[in-house]
Amino acid sequence: MPREMMFAEAIAVAITEEMQRNPNVVFYGQNMAMTDRDPFVRKFGKDRVRITPISETAELGIAVGAAMSGLHPIVELYMAEFMLVAFDEVINEAPRLRYMSGGQVKVPCVFKAGFGFAAGWAGQHSNCTYHAMMGIPGLKIALPSTSADAMGLMRAAIRDDNPVVYLHHYMLTIDKGPVPDGEHLVPFGVADIKRAGSDVTIVATAWMVKKSLAAAEMLAKEGISAEVVDPRTLAPLDVKTIVDSVKKTGRLVLVDQAPRHASAAVVIAGEVAEQGFKYLKAPVKMVTALDTSVPYSETLESYVLPSEQKIVNAVKSVLAMQAAAV
Amino acid sequence: MVPANQLSKDRLAWMYTQMLRIREFEERVKRTFVEHPGVIRGHAHLGDGAEASIVGALATRNDADPVMPSYRCHGYPLVLGTPARALMAEIYQRRDGVCKGFGGSMHLSDPAHHFPTASGIIGQGIAHAAGVAYAAQVKKTGQVVYSFFGDGSSKQGAFHETLNLAAVWKLPVVFVLENNMYQAYTYYKLEDANAIAGDPLSQKAKAYSIPGATVDGTDVLKVYEEVGKAVDRARAGQGPSLIESRFYRLSPHGNAITVPPVPTQFQEHEAIEVYGNKAEFEEAKKNDPILKFRAQLIANGTLTDADAKKIEDSVRAEMDEVVKFALASPLPTPEDAVKYVYA
Numbered sequence: 001m002p003r004e005m006m007f008a009e010a011i012a013v014a015i016t017e018e019m020q021r022n023p024n025v026v027f028y029g030q031n032m033a034m035t036d037r038d039p040f041v042r043k044f045g046k047d048r049v050r051i052t053p054i055s056e057t058a059e060l061g062i063a064v065g066a067a068m069s070g071l072h073p074i075v076e077l078y079m080a081e082f083m084l085v086a087f088d089e090v091i092n093e094a095p096r097l098r099y100m101s102g103g104q105v106k107v108p109c110v111f112k113a114g115f116g117f118a119a120g121w122a123g124q125h126s127n128c129t130y131h132a133m134m135g136i137p138g139l140k141i142a143l144p145s146t147s148a149d150a151m152g153l154m155r156a157a158i159r160d161d162n163p164v165v166y167l168h169h170y171m172l173t174i175d176k177g178p179v180p181d182g183e184h185l186v187p188f189g190v191a192d193i194k195r196a197g198s199d200v201t202i203v204a205t206a207w208m209v210k211k212s213l214a215a216a217e218m219l220a221k222e223g224i225s226a227e228v229v230d231p232r233t234l235a236p237l238d239v240k241t242i243v244d245s246v247k248k249t250g251r252l253v254l255v256d257q258a259p260r261h262a263s264a265a266v267v268i269a270g271e272v273a274e275q276g277f278k279y280l281k282a283p284v285k286m287v288t289a290l291d292t293s294v295p296y297s298e299t300l301e302s303y304v305l306p307s308e309q310k311i312v313n314a315v316k317s318v319l320a321m322q323a324a325a326v
Numbered sequence: 327m328v329p330a331n332q333l334s335k336d337r338l339a340w341m342y343t344q345m346l347r348i349r350e351f352e353e354r355v356k357r358t359f360v361e362h363p364g365v366i367r368g369h370a371h372l373g374d375g376a377e378a379s380i381v382g383a384l385a386t387r388n389d390a391d392p393v394m395p396s397y398r399c400h401g402y403p404l405v406l407g408t409p410a411r412a413l414m415a416e417i418y419q420r421r422d423g424v425c426k427g428f429g430g431s432m433h434l435s436d437p438a439h440h441f442p443t444a445s446g447i448i449g450q451g452i453a454h455a456a457g458v459a460y461a462a463q464v465k466k467t468g469q470v471v472y473s474f475f476g477d478g479s480s481k482q483g484a485f486h487e488t489l490n491l492a493a494v495w496k497l498p499v500v501f502v503l504e505n506n507m508y509q510a511y512t513y514y515k516l517e518d519a520n521a522i523a524g525d526p527l528s529q530k531a532k533a534y535s536i537p538g539a540t541v542d543g544t545d546v547l548k549v550y551e552e553v554g555k556a557v558d559r560a561r562a563g564q565g566p567s568l569i570e571s572r573f574y575r576l577s578p579h580g581n582a583i584t585v586p587p588v589p590t591q592f593q594e595h596e597a598i599e600v601y602g603n604k605a606e607f608e609e610a611k612k613n614d615p616i617l618k619f620r621a622q623l624i625a626n627g628t629l630t631d632a633d634a635k636k637i638e639d640s641v642r643a644e645m646d647e648v649v650k651f652a653l654a655s656p657l658p659t660p661e662d663a664v665k666y667v668y669a
Contacts, residue, residue, distance in 0.1 A: 026464060047464045053494070058487035061453020062460055068442045069392070069461035088447055093454070097443045101435035102426035103666035105442055137667045161669035 002148075002178035010147040010179050011112075011168060014154035015074060017183075019044055022072060025158060028052055029059065029076025029112075056082055060089035060111065064097070064163075067109040072158060077113040080129045080167055087132070094163035095138030108161045110154075116207055116257050117170035118305055123293035126301075128258035133165055134234050134267060140164045140188055141234040145209035147177035149232055152186025160188065169206040189236035193245070197227035200315050201245040204228060204255040205264050208306060212255050215311035226315060234264050242268060243276040250281035253314045255306055256288050263288045282321045285314045327386060327554035330547040338628045341385055341546055343637050345377035345616050348401040350645040351410060352577070355400065355417060355431075359581055359591035362653065365418050369583065370431040371398040372592070375544075375576035376504060378615035381405060382549025383472060383502055383571070386557045390467070392440045394455035395474040397432035399444040402474070406439040410644065411651040420655035427658040428666065449482030451475065452501070456492045459499035459566075470560045471499040477527060478509025481517060486533075489568065493534045496565035500556040503527055503568060504543065506575040511596045528570035536566055543573035544615040547622075574610035 005013070019025045020043075027033075028050040033041045040049040052059050056077070063073040077083055083090050094107050117126050133141055140162055144150040150168060157164040194209055195216050204212040209230045216226040229245050231237055246252050252272055254265035265286040272284060290304045333341075352374040358366055373380060380401045384393065395402045400417075404410055408424060416423025417431045424436055432446040442458060445451040455473030462469040479485055480503055492499055505527050507514050515521045520529045531538025537559065541552040549571055556567035577592050578599065584590040597603045623629040629637075 026460075050495070052491060053487075055487035055491055057450075057484045058453050058456065058491045061450055061484060061488065062457035062491065065394070065442075065454035065457020065459075066461045066464075067457070068437075068454070069458045071461045071464060073457075088450055089453070092447060093445060093450055097433075097435075097445075098669060099666045100425060100429035100433040101437075101443055101666075102424070102428040104425070104435050104437050106669035108669070 002180050004176050005147045005151070005179045007147045007150050007168070007172045007175050007177070010151035011154050014151045015158070016040070016043065018155055018158040019048065022158070024070060025072045025074065026050075026066070027074045027076065030054055030078070032076055056086035057089060060086045061093070063109045063111070064089060064094050064107055067107045067163070068097070068105045072108050074110040074112055074158065077111060079117070079125055080113040080115040081124060081127055083111060083113060083165075084129065090133065090165065091136055091139070095136050099138060106161045107163050110157045110164045110166050112166045112168070114170045114173075115167050118257070118294065118301060119171065120296055120298065120301065122296040126294035128256070128262070130165070130167060130234055130264065131258060131262040134264065136235070138162065139235060142166045142188065142232070143206050143234055144168065144232060145172065145194070145206050145230050147175070148179045148184065149186055149192070149230070151179050152184045153188075153232065155183070155185050156188060159185075167206070171207045172210070175210070186232060188233045189238050191229055191231045191238035191241040193227060193241070194230045195226065195228040197225040197249065199225045199249060200227070200251040200253060200318060201242070201249045202226050202228045202253045202255060202311065202315065203242055203265075203268055204230065205234070206257065208255040208257055211306060211308050212311055215308045215315070218308060218312050219315055224315065224319065231264070231268070237268070237271075239268070239271045239275060243272060243279070246272055246276045247279040250279055251318045252280065252284040253311065253318055254284060254286045255311055256286070257306060259289045259291050260286065282318045285318045287311055287314045327558050330551050335628050337385070338623060339633070339637070341381050342619055342623060342629070342634070343641065344381045344405045345546065345619060346638060346641040347404050347410065347644070348377045348380060349374055349616055350641050351400060351404055351414070351648070354414070354645050354649050356577060356592050358418075358649070363589045365653070366431070366581075367419060368430055368432075369580045370417065371580045372577040373398055373401040373575070375506065375574050375610070375615070376401060378546035378619065379502075379504055379543035379549050379571040379573050382546040383474070383553040385550050386554040387472070388470070390440060391470050391472065392442060392458050393472045393474070394442065394451050394458060395444050396448070396451055396476060396479065397444055397446045398476070399434050400431070403434060403436050403439060403441045406436070406441055408436040408439045408441065410648045414648045414652040415655045418652040418655065419657065420652060421658035421662070422655045426662070449475065449479035449484035452479065453484045453488045456488045456497055456499055459492065459497040460495065462498055463495070468561065469498065470557050472502065473499055474502045474504060476509065477503060477505040477507065477514050477518065478512070480527060480530060489530070489534045489536065489566065492566040493536045496563060498560040498563070499566045500553060500560055501566055501568045502553065503570045505570050505572045508575070508579065508596055510579045511600050513601060526570055528568055531568035536568060538568040538570070540570040540572060543571035544613055544618060546615065546619050573615065574613070576611065
């Protein structure tokens, strides 16, 4: 009997249960565990749950060293942009050390951060920065769009022996969704078909999955059957499921909240062009943010970012084999 | 910690031997660039001149204490017990190298001998070392972690953030700032506010309210005593200390940066090459930590001149064999390059 859970709650439950399961899991970050009344501190104590100063390089570097020494740290970073301050640790330390050591060490850690906060948080706090982390050998990236996936991927991330960047979209935080009972695990590298369809494949990430499902509803009223595929993890990336879907529908629309060349869309488009070209009846279409920073005022912000209507327009243009201005 | 003046003859002889092994190993690496060009690729950084600082510090260890050096990392695993032939083979890009040819000079690793990794990015290993100490604290292992880094990295954000957080969490770590007065080509008084004001770099400890001390890094027993005090404090749960160990590196920062096919080798020390200060370099050579310790051991009767010569001959023979082994070692199989990406 699945339970209804908020997205953020599903993540917190996963962390709690994994910390109960494995005494080596530790959890720390800024502005958390401030007092003894904190639920994580009460459950797991001040060795395993700590507050840190604003010191991302030290926080992430300590996670790397602790991970090499038998702990499994989860670092709460709050916003993916804050990782940029310490990006050497994310890109050039955590995923490299195992390889450079010839496989002698492993670095099991989770860097947890929210992202994409398109609610007036403006240019430095609303971004999608995962492009800079994709394709880094040794680094895994989780990007859930539902409560069930959020829980399953956090569990899997904590059980993974590799460095994982776990990104949870801020606009999904209070969305409720069913979560299976028991030890629900979602494997990395397995995409999920969120809505089956036959006329077009829409591949979307995080909050864009929700928008794409809404767009699919709008399209269904006009007799267009859209299949919505959620990669769930950007690294490893399940290209096979996407290509199999394109084989079925012959058409591909990619929806990602990042600007065009910083999007997962552009990476997936490249893969499909190489591996699924013979299945395409039309060119692929990418629905991404415009090439600007995210502006503050709502009229500006919604102009820049993808929307249900932009997705609908893109699907129709691909079906008509026209290049519509999106 | 056993006081320096109560160390056994065997222990003192061991210290002398390890200092010689480091010097001889580094000399062979340096000569390889001239005698066998192409065998060593990229950038190698030598610790000749650091022997007293390295051995004096590591002589304070309990066997399970982890050691986290910078990319100038050859000397530490030699002392910890990593086979020298595996280290040389790694530097020579061979599959019998300690990292199977995947890392090279800057990224040696031997967790089995308590040397997890070294980072090639200046300062970042300081944070890693604090992480190793955090694990020791949570798991209550009683280990103390040694974090070695140069004066250059003491201006990196990682240094400042880590010292603060290690102090807040009272982590069992000793931070050894190896001040050899040069950060690559930059003389330290061009870039360090404490140095320009005539203050020691150990003063940085005051910013984090932790104990700090400056020690003559060319005197192995002085290093042993000062680091020993810091280790005792850390093991007693009193948190980190910053020990500034002052010595001179006898080689330049690394082999000259060239683009293939231009061959590379070690040139003159920056003091001469960049600053025209030959006198400073010659003074440092006269102050050689190995010659000083040798004289000290003979003067106090720990070793005879014949004893010392015997050790020197055996170290030379060891490193002859090490180079021979490494040169004869096979290169890695190319297809192995896709291994070890994920655990």
